[in-house]
Amino acid sequence: MDKITARAENFAQWYQDIVQQAGLAEHSDVRGCMVIKPYGYAIWEKMQQQLDRMFKETGHENAYFPLFIPKSFLSREAAHVEGFAKECAVVTHYRLKNDPSGQGVVVDPEARLEEELIVRPTSETIIWNTYKSWIKSWRDLPLLINQWANVVRWEMRTRLFLRTAEFLWQEGHTAHATRDEAIEEAEKMLDVYARFAEEWMAMPVIRGFKTAHERFAGAEETYCIEALMQDGKALQAGTSHFLGQNFAKAFDVRFAAKDGSLQYVWATSWGVSTRLMGALVLTHSDDNGLVLPPRLAPLQVVLVPIYRSEEEQAATCARVQEIADTLNQAGIRAKADVRDTQKPGWKFSEYEMRGVPLRLAIGPRDLEQGTVEIARRDTREKWVQPLEKALEQIPAILESIQAQLLLSARQRLETNIRPADTWEDFVALLDTRGGFVAAHWDGTTETELRIKELSKATIRCIPLHNPSENGKCVLTGRPSKQRVLFARAY
Amino acid sequence: MDKITARAENFAQWYQDIVQQAGLAEHSDVRGCMVIKPYGYAIWEKMQQQLDRMFKETGHENAYFPLFIPKSFLSREAAHVEGFAKECAVVTHYRLKNDPSGQGVVVDPEARLEEELIVRPTSETIIWNTYKSWIKSWRDLPLLINQWANVVRWEMRTRLFLRTAEFLWQEGHTAHATRDEAIEEAEKMLDVYARFAEEWMAMPVIRGFKTAHERFAGAEETYCIEALMQDGKALQAGTSHFLGQNFAKAFDVRFAAKDGSLQYVWATSWGVSTRLMGALVLTHSDDNGLVLPPRLAPLQVVLVPIYRSEEEQAATCARVQEIADTLNQAGIRAKADVRDTQKPGWKFSEYEMRGVPLRLAIGPRDLEQGTVEIARRDTREKWVQPLEKALEQIPAILESIQAQLLLSARQRLETNIRPADTWEDFVALLDTRGGFVAAHWDGTTETELRIKELSKATIRCIPLHNPSENGKCVLTGRPSKQRVLFARAY
Numbered sequence: 005m006d007k008i009t010a011r012a013e014n015f016a017q018w019y020q021d022i023v024q025q026a027g028l029a030e031h032s033d034v035r036g037c038m039v040i041k042p043y044g045y046a047i048w049e050k051m052q053q054q055l056d057r058m059f060k061e062t063g064h065e066n067a068y069f070p071l072f073i074p075k076s077f078l079s080r081e082a083a084h085v086e087g088f089a090k091e092c093a094v095v096t097h098y099r100l101k102n103d104p105s106g107q108g109v110v111v112d113p114e115a116r117l118e119e120e121l122i123v124r125p126t127s128e129t130i131i132w133n134t135y136k137s138w139i140k141s142w143r144d145l146p147l148l149i150n151q152w153a154n155v156v157r158w159e160m161r162t163r164l165f166l167r168t169a170e171f172l173w174q175e176g177h178t179a180h181a182t183r184d185e186a187i188e189e190a191e192k193m194l195d196v197y198a199r200f201a202e203e204w205m206a207m208p209v210i211r212g213f214k215t216a217h218e219r220f221a222g223a224e225e226t227y228c229i230e231a232l233m234q235d236g237k238a239l240q241a242g243t244s245h246f247l248g249q250n251f252a253k254a255f256d257v258r259f260a261a262k263d264g265s266l267q268y269v270w271a272t273s274w275g276v277s278t279r280l281m282g283a284l285v286l287t288h289s290d291d292n293g294l295v296l297p298p299r300l301a302p303l304q305v306v307l308v309p310i311y312r313s314e315e316e317q318a319a320t321c322a323r324v325q326e327i328a329d330t331l332n333q334a335g336i337r338a339k340a341d342v343r344d345t346q347k348p349g350w351k352f353s354e355y356e357m358r359g360v361p362l363r364l365a366i367g368p369r370d371l372e373q374g375t376v377e378i379a380r381r382d383t384r385e386k387w388v389q390p391l392e393k394a395l396e397q398i399p400a401i402l403e404s405i406q407a408q409l410l411l412s413a414r415q416r417l418e419t420n421i422r423p424a425d426t427w428e429d430f431v432a433l434l435d436t437r438g439g440f441v442a443a444h445w446d447g448t449t450e451t452e453l454r455i456k457e458l459s460k461a462t463i464r465c466i467p468l469h470n471p472s473e474n475g476k477c478v479l480t481g482r483p484s485k486q487r488v489l490f491a492r493a494y
Numbered sequence: 495m496d497k498i499t500a501r502a503e504n505f506a507q508w509y510q511d512i513v514q515q516a517g518l519a520e521h522s523d524v525r526g527c528m529v530i531k532p533y534g535y536a537i538w539e540k541m542q543q544q545l546d547r548m549f550k551e552t553g554h555e556n557a558y559f560p561l562f563i564p565k566s567f568l569s570r571e572a573a574h575v576e577g578f579a580k581e582c583a584v585v586t587h588y589r590l591k592n593d594p595s596g597q598g599v600v601v602d603p604e605a606r607l608e609e610e611l612i613v614r615p616t617s618e619t620i621i622w623n624t625y626k627s628w629i630k631s632w633r634d635l636p637l638l639i640n641q642w643a644n645v646v647r648w649e650m651r652t653r654l655f656l657r658t659a660e661f662l663w664q665e666g667h668t669a670h671a672t673r674d675e676a677i678e679e680a681e682k683m684l685d686v687y688a689r690f691a692e693e694w695m696a697m698p699v700i701r702g703f704k705t706a707h708e709r710f711a712g713a714e715e716t717y718c719i720e721a722l723m724q725d726g727k728a729l730q731a732g733t734s735h736f737l738g739q740n741f742a743k744a745f746d747v748r749f750a751a752k753d754g755s756l757q758y759v760w761a762t763s764w765g766v767s768t769r770l771m772g773a774l775v776l777t778h779s780d781d782n783g784l785v786l787p788p789r790l791a792p793l794q795v796v797l798v799p800i801y802r803s804e805e806e807q808a809a810t811c812a813r814v815q816e817i818a819d820t821l822n823q824a825g826i827r828a829k830a831d832v833r834d835t836q837k838p839g840w841k842f843s844e845y846e847m848r849g850v851p852l853r854l855a856i857g858p859r860d861l862e863q864g865t866v867e868i869a870r871r872d873t874r875e876k877w878v879q880p881l882e883k884a885l886e887q888i889p890a891i892l893e894s895i896q897a898q899l900l901l902s903a904r905q906r907l908e909t910n911i912r913p914a915d916t917w918e919d920f921v922a923l924l925d926t927r928g929g930f931v932a933a934h935w936d937g938t939t940e941t942e943l944r945i946k947e948l949s950k951a952t953i954r955c956i957p958l959h960n961p962s963e964n965g966k967c968v969l970t971g972r973p974s975k976q977r978v979l980f981a982r983a984y
Contacts, residue, residue: 032624033567034611037560039624042639045557067535070527071613071644071660072583075590077523079598089590089599093562095613096586096601098648100565100579108569109579111586111610120601121524123561123585123613134522134529143835149532154561154644158588170561345633 015235026294029164036162036169046302064148072121077129080254087221091158093123123156131177132255141260147179165282173277179269186270190246193274194227197242206297206409212465217449224248230464232417233286236438238491244274294359298402305338306360310367444484446477461490505725516784519654526652526659536792554638562611567619570744577711581648583613613646621667622745631750637669655772663767669759676760680736683764684717687732696787696899702955707939714738720954722907723776726928728981734764784849788892795828796850800857934974936967951980
């Protein structure tokens with residue numbers, strides 16, 4: 005196994021080392037596209053399952069819409085096309101043919117599409133084109149639909165999970181009779197995301213909304229959850245958009261209201277993606293590898309037998325297998341690694357690298373004395389205790405790990421939100437401490453862009469329920485009524 | 495609700511009516527691509543969950559590989575590119591720009607890809623290109639991976655679920671140290687598919703292998719399961735391929751064997767798709783709508799309250815809701831439809847159309863007498879019985895429906911395999927009875943193609959464990975050692 009670069013030495017390299025060495029993902033030979041490896045995909049599946057459960061509990065159904073979007077659809081909503089046109093994969097032909105020169109295949113020029121198709125960067129347009137025939141009356145509303153899908157945005161600089169040309173995500177697309185109901189939906193789904201981040205990923209987030217400049221292309225309001233990574237950079241972990249009637253108007257989706265009038269439908273859309281995998285790594289892992297919150301760990305407890313003789317091997321392997329079975333029956337994801345092709349030390353490093361929350365080791369002396377050695381991945385504590393007692397306590401230990409990870413991350417988040425009232429303080433905080441800087445801003449996009457240019461910090465969000473406070477913009481000195489959160493971000 | 499065309503009148507239209515009116519899927523405005531609607535997707539999710547469970551039980555893990563395949567990858571395996579080149583969606587550009595004439599957007603000619611990318615029609619090439627770096631030693635084998643994904647094959651004539659340009663599927667891709675182990679894997683996964691078809695879809699299948707002409711492009715052997723639809727046409731429901739060392743050679747994937755020698759890896763791939771949704775409809779449904787086997791039904795029991803007065807409404811709604819809760823707690827997927835915007839008669843038709851296996855209706859008299867009216871979707875039987883007894887029996891009734899659907903389909907399959915020894919009989923059977931015709935064939939592709947041209951029947955499969963029998967080819971009279979199964983097919 006290769007060594008992981010220390011965070012203090014090179015944080016970006018540390019991240020890449022973990023993603024690769026823990027078997028989460030790797031770059032493919034297709035520019036910007038990643039391969040999600042089995043262990044990484046197993047974690048993503050756990051995320052999917054829980055999110056899907058939360059979507060269904062809040063009344064949503066899944067459906068599936070086409071991968072391709074006719075070019076003309078994308079153009080219907082002006083801000084939307086402006087936002088996505090520069091990063092589109094475009095299908096222009098539908099056939100290959102043998103190269104006349106006899107070498108391989110070439111695109112058949114006669115198989116040119118009349119209208120180019122865009123590989124979906126997001127599905128508002130194709131979905132609202134479909135909703136046109138689904139929504140006729142107030143009885144058809146609300147329409148609460150989610151889609152699990154792959155999307156493509158042609159990114160020039162990519163990083164595994166954090167920014168890739170193709171990524172996996174879910175996109176909710178809902179339709180409502182009233183403005184208020186749509187806003188309520190957008191806020192409800194933001195809350196679902198925040199609860200998922202905190203309760204499952206053990207990743208505390210700030211709930212807020214984006215400035216006009218940072219809004220989703222086509223939205224009237226973009227809500228977001230923002231998290232803080234270990235290197236002090238912010239990461240946008242999920243967004244929920246109130247789309248107003250923009251897409252309903254672009255695709256002429258109207259419904260007969262109870263009073264008989266014909267009205268445009270109100271919309272939301274919301275999504276999280278495999279980017280959350282990157283956020284998970286950047287929140288909890290350490291210089292020894294991945295650290296996983298137990299609720300998302302594909303494997304929660306690994307058991308390793310320690311032996312010298314064949315007799316000891318038989319006895320310890322039988323015992324760890326028996327314990328693994330007992331744990332599995334109790335609903336804990338446990339595995340006994342009884343391979344004799346690898347030494348215990350190798351296995352210890354391997355499962356440490358993979359972030360398995362608890363490791364149990366059993367040797368001949370443990371068999372005699374009825375004990376077990378337990379090692380916690382998050383704190384790296386180790387202790388020996390009676391096996392029976394250990395088995396009883398494992399569910400509680402897993403819960404404690406989950407809680408402790410959230411607590412640590414929350415402390416880091418809370419101590420890394422600092423006010424700045426002068427431009428010097430603002431820049432100094434960003435340069436020396438990182439984290440979020442709460443500062444006054446004059447509310448103009450011009451200033452927002454100028455601050456970004458000068459400091460590389462963007463406005464991550466205007467927190468929900470943000471307190472009013474009179475102040476002066478940190479850059480221009482113009483009057484401001486509230487602080488907003490700036491940070492350098494992923 | 496529109497009426498469904500009767501099967502006897504127009505079978506193809508009947509199919510389309512059911513798919514659309516039961517809310518399974520519809521054509522999108524993107525040529526050849528369908529929208530899978532929430533109810534259809536809910537059934538597909540049930541299929542996915544069970545298949546995924548079976549894959550994991552047989553030791554497979556999920557992963558995810560890129561949507562795009564560089565054109566040159568496709569060309570590496572000669573038979574493979576030959577099989578897929580004519581139906582490829584080709585990405586040639588990665589950016590749009592504003593139309594200089596001021597109208598919408600156009601493809602930016604300066605954003606042309608150096609090498610075109612193909613939207614995956616299947617993933618052998620991109621996966622084997624990745625396996626090259628994953629497989630070094632016998633210790634890395636077997637590699638047992640599955641992917642849930644969308645794929646695109648540019649079909650000119652499409653039918654919802656049965657043949658669409660984009661479809662959803664799973665594709666297993668495994669790597670093995672020996673030929674025997676790979677063949678065993680291909681056969682094991684064929685068995686998984688057959689068990690899934692029979693135990694979950696209640697759809698009996700014939701297990702066999704394809705002729706050389708019908709093999710997957712790049713396979714040495716293609717195993718398949720073939721089912722029989724109600725109109726006497728066959729449907730290929732799943733395939734499992736033994737790929738030999740073809741892809742290992744094309745992508746230079748070799749491993750150090752235990753004896754130290756460097757050997758090419760042996761491969762399989764196997765897949766089923768949303769086509770199974772079409773097969774499900776065509777196997778069980780009737781002139782009143784969809785019929786679903788209980789194991790795949792998103793909703794197994796629907797409860798409808800019958801009332802006139804407000805008082806009756808309150809009482810019957812409370813009772814059906816209470817029963818639905820009881821059933822849900824017992825692990826049965828039940829729902830009380832207490833909407834007062836629709837009449838009971840409308841609800842009855844709606845759930846009949848959607849193939850809900852059991853309907854329970856409760857009116858004021860049932861409240862008084864402690865009874866319930868039960869209606870079975872498959873047999874359309876109705877009876878009244880004491881509620882308590884009914885609740886006790888519902889699990890058994892659902893199992894009986896599942897078993898009865900399989901039995902009926904099996905009887906239809908078995909009575910529709912008929913031998914033919916002369917060309918006249920062969921054609922007459924296809925024209926008058928449909929189904930499978932077991933006939934001798936001289937083993938040449940030439941004869942196979944000629945028979946197809948003359949009769950529109952193809953060789954569906956050579957059944958596994960096919961008995962030897964000396965005979966003469968039904969077309970050419972040349973000697974043959976076994977009968978093979980012909981049919982007209984979807």
